Amino acid sequence: MLKRLKEKSNDEKIRNTMNKRVSFVFGLIVFIFAIVVLRLGYLQIAQGSHYKQQIKNSENITVNESVPRGRILDRNGKVIVDNASKMSITYTRGKKTSQDEVLTTARKLSKLIHMKTDQITDRDKQDYWIQKHPNKSKAMMKHEQSLLDDGSISQEQYDATLHKKITSKQLNSLTDKDLQVLAIYREMMSGSTLNPQTIKNDGVTKKEYAAVSQKLTQLPGVNTSMDWDRKYPYGDTLRGVLGDVSTSKEGIPKELTDKYLSKGYSRNDRVGKSYLEYQYEDILKGKKKEMKYTTDKSGDIINSKVVNPGSRGDDLVLSIDIDLQRKTEKYLKEQISKLRGEGAKNMDNALMVVQNPNNGDILAMVGKQIHKDGSMTDYDIGTFTSQYAVGSSVKGGTLLAGYQNNAIKVGEKMVDEPLKFAGGLQKHSYFNQDGKVTINDKQALMHSSNVYMFKTALKIAGHPYMPNMNLPSDITVAGQKLRKGLNQVGLGVKTGIDLPNETSGQIEPLNNNPGNYLDLAIGQYDTYTPMQLSQYVSTIANNGYRIQPHIGLEIRNATNQDTLGPVKQKIKGNVLNKVNNTKAQINEVQQGFKMVFNEVPGTGYESFHNTDVPSAGKTGTAEVFQDGKPRVNSTYIGYAPINNPKLAFSIVYTNQPVPEPWLNGGDVGKDIINDYFKNKEK
Template sequence: MTEFKNAERELSLFRWRLIIVALLVLACFGGLLARVVWLQVYKHADYVAQAEENRVSIVPIVPNRGLIYDRNGVVLASNYSAYTLEITPSKIRTDLDSLIEELSGLIEIAPRDRKKFKKLMEESKNFESIPIRTRLTDEEVARFTVQRFRFPGVEIQARLFRQYPLGDVAAHVIGFIGRINQRDAKRIEEMEDSANYNGTDYIGKEGLEKSYEKELHGQTGYEEVEVSAGGRAVRTLSRTGATPGNNLILSIDIELQKVVEQAFGNQRGALVAIEPSTGDVLAWVSRPSFDPNLFVEGIDQQSWDELNNSLDRPLLNRPISGTYPPGSTYKPFMALAALELGKRTPQQGISDPGYFYFGNHKFRDDKEGGHGFVDLYRSVVHSCDTYYYILANEMGVDGIHDFMKPFGFGQLTGIDLEHEKRGLLPSTEWKRNAYKSPQQKKWYAGETISLGIGQGYNHFTPLQLAYATAILANNGVVMKPHLVKVIENSVTRERKLTVPKESYRIPLKQENLDIIKQTMVGVTREGTSAKVFAGAEYVSAGKTGTAQVIGIKQNEKYNAKLIAERLRDNALYIAFAPADKPRIAVSIVVENGGFGAQAAAPIVRKALDFYLLGKRPVENAEKKHAPLLREDSAALRSAAELKADDESDGGPKPGAETVGNKE
């Protein structure tokens, strides 16, 4: 049977199908058109930027680090250019160890270099370029350049390196830079100008390199560089140059620094010399020292262990981080306090029997039998302990504290270095805050006596002692001590003083200052340092000091031969010269040196001879010092022992003895 189709119906169905297909086609083209409009109109700027970023690379230009000079223009920290072999781990297509082995066939890569590279790789981001060899020779550069195609991800870069041409001289002042580690990177991220460190690999780690980092770093520049698909630079499109860091001109006289460091020889200790009228630090010695060049590219483990584990502690910046009892160098300040507070007149004296009894506790003078009649002049010149035992008892701990505080004792000086310690100028308030139990919080009168001779709780830095001496020499006018005298703009050469004016003035009577200065002149003419300064072509004022390191048993006499070298007394000396118009004020501590007159004063004499007269020491100062014996006295008992006695019954124990300082 034949089936007949409905032509009209079929035609209508075909038309609907055609319409649907046409609508679908239009919808697809409409979607494509909308997408083109979205990409070309609305997202045009974004994609143009991305395209440019693929074609144009922003390369930071690291600025030259500022230079460091001494006060006379001697370069203490400089920069030099050298080639480094660097690897970018993200671009390495083979095993890293295998790559390094291949590289070592062209350029010598020592085990130390490999260890340093792996350490840096742990601290760095994967896309950063990491040096595996620095300071390549021209021959090594040529050998690698010929074979460069074999090592994708490995490049030779020209970089600036920091150099400290004088090695360990003034190392604690200058400090050093080092590669930025993770801790540094975190600190940089928190800085307001963190973008300024893009491309920077090194940062100040210690000393002035760290405290003046912002001045020394400079302003980072940028280059817009067109790169190929392989990432190689094709041409430079634009350039904003880097601005070099500012230069630092120090107050240090590096020749004076050398003289003092040589004079120390193998002894440990510190010396600080200050120009009283300006606060300029002329010399800053911490012995032993270290070579800052070791740290620039990362110190090797052996060198680090030698420095870090040494009993001599060469990394310790003693002038600000070492604290010591001042010993008898404290007496001129105590004498000045006596005059200013009306506790003594210059003529008023005591009869010194060689001891002072407080309750049942006997505080002995260093001179058996005493000094006889002692007025204020003789108390300083002959360093009579009994005079100051009595004076301290009359003044009281808070009276001493309040007078000494403006001189900087136990206070931060604000020197332009980090890690300054405050030291300890005791007071009743300090003890209440320092201890927990009610008995420990109490200040016992017996603890005051030893303060008068610079012992007991007294602990100050060599900087504080030099600072106070400079204030005394400058008639109470306080100039903030500083190591950087001038900051110089490296482009315009404009200079700016760091300390342009005085900080404050201590209201002192000139007649009292003159009396104290005369007593200190007497020390160098007829007192404890007279032999050392015999024949000097200038008049200096000084005071010797000897301070115990440990206490010894009651009634036991001090004998250096029976005590380990590192437990012997410290030797101290303070001075300023010329006495009438001081140009230099000095403090020195020779650790375990014995007597101040024997170990400390001779070094100061050499420093003053050079600075005032230009005379250099003739003898070899490298010979190690051997302290004299002190057979006729015992060391002062420690504050801890006195405290233990006092806390047991509210005062010193019957029959207990304390022995004063021997110069």
């Protein structure tokens, strides 16, 4: 009996133990199942949209297929920059495509096209030799392989040693056929996965294009398409200002990488890299094609679908009149030749800006750099990127500053006479070097009186002229007042033109240098750009409004035809400021400018007194040095007609011979006025 009870007790113990184990296993299964359910719920509910987007991103790829840029046209709809199509051969590498597979395709392709090999580097050759001779490469690296295996060296150190061991003789063993394959291979490997990379788009022959097209099924990833290049129907006209676009091989220039990558560009995108192409990149760039790729388990592409076909960029219409631009260039070149024939053999720059003074439209901007032999290089960008001492052209701004600071009044008379200061310093006007002539402010502009401007500057400083006076020791405040007046008309500050790299000129310190302060009043100290001169004379012409110049005029929607699409945006010149002068004060300067061009002995009379429509303006001569020898810069600013100005201009010639003889370069301004209004009437 006891034995039977004992056996029963043991059975119960075993049964209880088994029940506990089963319960534990069951509980563990329930626990794991609960975790799985919770995890699935979390993935579906909390992270579902995230993973859906990841799947979408891995399938929908914005491919780097070249899309034509928008065109650039002049204000009359004439195409200045267009796109020329050309045949292209591209390669799209799959996510899991191996280097050996790429190399195999490159070998096949090398039998169909010819590549230039001048861009192949020694490193390219080393990499190719290693891939072509894997067994020899391993044999050369037995010792290093053992060091790599035991962790004594890194993979980078191993690779560096291998490249160093490859000799010139081994590299020279590569045949022309090898180099052809290598040239193709390096292009195929330079692109990112699932993004078409251009293999060849320059000089693709019809035979090559046809041969590749016929073999596409045997060339995985290779495709034939149409690429484009910028073309310029007007040749070199305005070429510098138009700017450049990077090539497909160049991609994003190194100095612009951060800027463009932050905007979502790919490294091998073609982008505007200078001037107009750069300034209006967001407008001119096209919208890239978007593809949806389907891949198998191994990552190979088995299907593709165009989600968005992409489109070319919008068109940019300029304020430039291309016919006026070409005529201005023609007239300026003729004037340069004339001046050189009269003795200006060292003149090295000639620049001109033509604009509408009422809205900031730049109608023409021409620059020429002149070489010793008389040949010329286009320097249109110099109109806003280079600065010069401009001389008496600034005197209208000096008078306005004098009025603003209550230093002089409208119509005020002063005696033009040689000025003598303590310490022996003497200053005088060019037209009156030893006499005394009483003149008013308008006459001071007509005669280009230095003395009137000197006396005005001294009054601004609170030290009216007296013979043998000491010049003020500290002219910091006076310099600020005079410069503020000049700034208001556009001198010494950036104009705000819609082009990169504009300079504000060279503005030197003014504190304990009163002689330089006097020179500032006659344009002999600070330096200005031709664009600033044009903005300045426009401000006087339009009754005191400093307007931002602009070369862009309209943005037009892209169309599939060569016609212009509807206006998407108009580009207007903003009013930057109004001068702090009364209407009477501005009118006084206008009347002085009228006398400069239309009365004897006005300094601009010779060229401008008989323009087809009445014109007004100012001339200037600045003393400069070239290679240690004295020269002069000659400047001309003006507008027409006098009563309702529609056209303003500035002209700068640098390093002309010191008068005499006086070399008159104003005729190009007269030619432009006559030509412009003659065509406007037509």
